Amino acid sequence: MKFLNKKLTICALTIAATATITAILGNSAADKFNVPYSQIPYCAVSPIPPAKITFAGEDITLTQQDRRERMDREILAFTYSHINTLLQIKRANRLFPVVEPLLKECGVPDDFKYLMIIESNGDIYARSTVGAAGLWQFMDKTARQYGLEVNNSIDERYHIEKATRAACAYLKESYEEYGDWLTVAASYNAGRNSISKRIDKQKEEKAINLQLVPETSRYLFRLLAAKEIFSDPVKYGFIIQHRDLYPPLPIAKTITASKAVINWPSIAKRHGLTFLQLREANPWIREAELNNKSGKRYTVLIPDSARLHYNPEETRAHNSKWVIK
Numbered sequence: 001m002k003f004l005n006k007k008l009t010i011c012a013l014t015i016a017a018t019a020t021i022t023a024i025l026g027n028s029a030a031d032k033f034n035v036p037y038s039q040i041p042y043c044a045v046s047p048i049p050p051a052k053i054t055f056a057g058e059d060i061t062l063t064q065q066d067r068r069e070r071m072d073r074e075i076l077a078f079t080y081s082h083i084n085t086l087l088q089i090k091r092a093n094r095l096f097p098v099v100e101p102l103l104k105e106c107g108v109p110d111d112f113k114y115l116m117i118i119e120s121n122g123d124i125y126a127r128s129t130v131g132a133a134g135l136w137q138f139m140d141k142t143a144r145q146y147g148l149e150v151n152n153s154i155d156e157r158y159h160i161e162k163a164t165r166a167a168c169a170y171l172k173e174s175y176e177e178y179g180d181w182l183t184v185a186a187s188y189n190a191g192r193n194s195i196s197k198r199i200d201k202q203k204e205e206k207a208i209n210l211q212l213v214p215e216t217s218r219y220l221f222r223l224l225a226a227k228e229i230f231s232d233p234v235k236y237g238f239i240i241q242h243r244d245l246y247p248p249l250p251i252a253k254t255i256t257a258s259k260a261v262i263n264w265p266s267i268a269k270r271h272g273l274t275f276l277q278l279r280e281a282n283p284w285i286r287e288a289e290l291n292n293k294s295g296k297r298y299t300v301l302i303p304d305s306a307r308l309h310y311n312p313e314e315t316r317a318h319n320s321k322w323v324i325k
Contacts, residue, residue: 047236049075053224056109056181074225079236084121091122093245093318098160106168114226115185124283133157136167159284183207189219233322240323243312249281250307258297262290272305
């Protein structure tokens with residue numbers, strides 16, 4: 001009787017799982033998925049970490065015990081942090097078309113777009129408890145050092161293009177010092193001074209071989225795991241369709257604002273927008289009004305108000321591997 005009950009439980013769960021997938025994807029797509037048998041309703045399967053991964057053009061072997069287990073932890077974290085991982089991929093569809101050309105122009109490997117993701121989850125408004133802000137999580141002092149304006153009215157840490165260029169400047173300076181991009185990533189988290197001291201004390205050249213504080217140790221493998229997950233989300237259980245992704249903001253034009261007093265809501269109304277919609281396209285604007293005594297010129301993105309009412313069915317994936325056919 002126990003055996004029969006077990007078989008019935010497995011059968012019922014398999015039918016339920018198949019029905020769910022069929023409802024989402026349709027019969028033809030559901031046939032492609034091998035639904036696992038389980039007598040536990042909420043079964044957690046441990047994904048197998050890759051044996052190696054390429055980051056910034058370098059092959060990194062992950063079969064070594066410490067590397068495999070560190071990678072395994074971060075793969076598990078991404079796989080079962082469903083809300084965060086789904087949001088990261090959805091947001092990346094909007095962000096990567098902007099960030100990728102900037103990284104290329106600045107001479108920074110494309111894989112550093114994943115560093116942006118683990119820094120901020122792809123949240124343009126991200127702000128940490130210690131005050132780091134924006135996609136690249138600059139502290140205000142560091143931001144100013146790299147030419148970003150930071151005050152109560154304007155905070156260019158939230159300016160996608162300017163903050164990305166500032167991050168690239170930091171990353172390239174670090175590469176000149178270390179000559180290894182993964183060590184550069186470690187320095188972005190822990191600071192160059194900290195990483196350099198550990199390299200000297202431990203007689204190593206690369207951060208992946210260093211004994212690091214837990215936060216930075218995990219940071220390196222979160223970066224690698226982010227690339228792995230983004231390279232094949234379906235493999236890790238993320239069933240995403242084109243319509244689920246966030247499309248790029250439809251920018252109609254740019255304007256220049258340079259008056260002594262700039263009233264952003266008035267500019268928004270002039271272009272058929274709300275202040276909220278203007279700020280979504282220009283998140284570096286922090287207040288409704290700017291006292292611009294110096295007459296500084298600000299380039300402002302103006303969204304197409306009609307196309308802001310997008311049809312999800314028309315959304316296209318920036319990376320075809322993110323979605324099922």
